[in-house]
Amino acid sequence: MTRFDGSAALTLDFGGVVGVTTTGAMSSRAPGLRLAAPTGGLRGPDKYRVLEHRRRQAQIKARHLLELMEEAR
Secondary structure: OOOOOOOHHHHOOOOOOOOOOOOOOHHHOOOOOOOOOOOOOOOOOOHHHHHHHHHHHHHHHHHHHHHHHHHHO
């Protein structure tokens, strides 16, 4: 696997959102922003196995996207 130098991360575009701060009550959030849905299924002995699986899947997806970005150059 090729070594990644991080240069692609410097060019990511997050839609021009700069320094979003929240003040006031919870109802004064910007439209379109929402909290993550509560995950009631992460209880018991399988909790860490599920979290580890999610982490690995996210890593695989991120590596795949980085490879696609490198190929697009």
